[in-house]
Amino acid sequence: MTRTAQRVPFLDLVALHEELHGELAEAALRVLRSERVLLGPELAAFEQAWAEAVGARFAVGVGSGLDALSLGLRALGVGPGDEVLVPSHTFVATWLAVVHVGAVPVPVDVSPSTGLWDAGALDAAVTSRTRAVVPVHLYGHPVDLDPVLDLAARRGLAVLDDAAQAHGARYRGRPVGGLASATAWSFYPGKNLGAVGDGGAVTTSDPEVARRLRSLRNYGSTEKYVHDEVGWNSRLDELQAALLSVKLRRLAGFTARRAEVARRYDEGLAGSGLVLPVTAAWAAPAWHLYVVRTPHRDALRAHLASLGVETGVHYPVPPHRQAAFAGTPAAAADLPVADRLAREVLSLPMGPHLDEAAQEHVLDAVWSFRP
Ligand SMILES: *Cc1c(COP(=O)(O)O)cnc(C)c1O
Numbered sequence: 001m002t003r004t005a006q007r008v009p010f011l012d013l014v015a016l017h018e019e020l021h022g023e024l025a026e027a028a029l030r031v032l033r034s035e036r037v038l039l040g041p042e043l044a045a046f047e048q049a050w051a052e053a054v055g056a057r058f059a060v061g062v063g064s065g066l067d068a069l070s071l072g073l074r075a076l077g078v079g080p081g082d083e084v085l086v087p088s089h090t091f092v093a094t095w096l097a098v099v100h101v102g103a104v105p106v107p108v109d110v111s112p113s114t115g116l117w118d119a120g121a122l123d124a125a126v127t128s129r130t131r132a133v134v135p136v137h138l139y140g141h142p143v144d145l146d147p148v149l150d151l152a153a154r155r156g157l158a159v160l161d162d163a164a165q166a167h168g169a170r171y172r173g174r175p176v177g178g179l180a181s182a183t184a185w186s187f188y189p190g191k192n193l194g195a196v197g198d199g200g201a202v203t204t205s206d207p208e209v210a211r212r213l214r215s216l217r218n219y220g221s222t223e224k225y226v227h228d229e230v231g232w233n234s235r236l237d238e239l240q241a242a243l244l245s246v247k248l249r250r251l252a253g254f255t256a257r258r259a260e261v262a263r264r265y266d267e268g269l270a271g272s273g274l275v276l277p278v279t280a281a282w283a284a285p286a287w288h289l290y291v292v293r294t295p296h297r298d299a300l301r302a303h304l305a306s307l308g309v310e311t312g313v314h315y316p317v318p319p320h321r322q323a324a325f326a327g328t329p330a331a332a333a334d335l336p337v338a339d340r341l342a343r344e345v346l347s348l349p350m351g352p353h354l355d356e357a358a359q360e361h362v363l364d365a366v367w368s369f370r371p
Helices: 013-019 021-032 041-054 065-075 093-100 145-155 207-216 238-248 251-269 297-306 336-344 356-367
Strands: 058-062 083-087 104-108 130-133 158-162 182-186 200-204 290-293 345-348
Touching: 013 021, 021 041, 021 238, 041 058, 041 200, 041 238, 058 065, 058 207, 065 093, 065 158, 065 182, 065 200, 065 207, 083 093, 093 104, 130 145, 145 158, 200 207, 251 290, 251 356, 297 345, 297 356, 336 345
Parallel strands: 083 104, 083 130, 130 158, 158 182
Antiparallel strands: 058 200, 182 200, 290 345
């Protein structure tokens, strides 16, 4: 067999859509035959199903994960002059959202062993201007939320968790999404629950926050041509909502398949010299990504690519090193763990459609690497 000819995609979206093809086509046709394409029954049905799935009272569909974070912060009362604590190691959107509401992102470095926030690190960063904290369940592994919620209660802060990578993750047995003041979701196509285009949502159990979100996503209006505040146009459309409802019915099964892939990586990579992801005792991760670490990251990545194995780097440049934040206080922050992770992390192929044979090829390719 010519093993080198095998190509293993990083995420096989085509296979996922193929598996659901009939149901997705039916949902799309239902929207095409309906009179509503925005703020209609498909959105209402998806919002209800998503809120139930994550244990929140309300879900509000918006245009993207970035908008979910921005509108979420606004709905929680964050605005100009406020400081918001954000992790040093995250996708840049977590930070962008803070700037979009006029507030200042204050980075707090992550734990070197997990790449996530240690709640203990947050206390020292809280000032009289701190208004909110944004824990990020990066790679699908839940942050230790209870200490963060305790700190927030003690210091009067709002908590908006960024669950863009954590659909289906559980923290101490409870689904992520109903635990904080509000939770921001992305339905970017590559996420564990992905649309066929952009989409996002905020979940919350606070009726006032949900009401503000519905207004903010729709020009600051709840009654046509009456505008109570300066809103956005950011709505999850009927087509995406209908497709997401189909995919949501399979989410639990897909998450279990991801966990199985992760288990096979854990087993197959033990003793390889790579630093493997750790799962905390309280966590049932969503396994959005399976991220290993090595000082030889770039060489390993090139070796895997030469054998047809697609990998990702999440993320090669941390937010504080991005030109977008040049000249801001965050750019001058000392964040050694984030800098190191950016050099060492490598995301292996992951997804519900990565079969055993393809995964064996990935494992063989890793083991054949000589730094
Ligand atoms: C994908 C992602 C976002 C942004 O979501 P979009 O829908 O792409 O705007 C925010 N935070 C994290 C952690 C993400 O992975």
